[in-house]
Amino acid sequence: MLNEIFAIARRSQDTLIADMAGVAALVVMLVGALHLPSIL
Numbered sequence: 001m002l003n004e005i006f007a008i009a010r011r012s013q014d015t016l017i018a019d020m021a022g023v024a025a026l027v028v029m030l031v032g033a034l035h036l037p038s039i040l
Contacts (some may be wrong), residue, residue, distance in 0.1 A: 009016060
């Protein structure tokens with residue numbers, strides 16, 4: 001199982017960084033949306 005995950009990560013190394021940046025952006029938006037009611 002881990003070998004398969006590492007093989008997939010090696011094959012898609014070009015898009016892996018962009019995907020991680022997208023996930024980080026989604027997390028930032030989620031946290032911002034959850035804190036928005038307390039700000040207003």
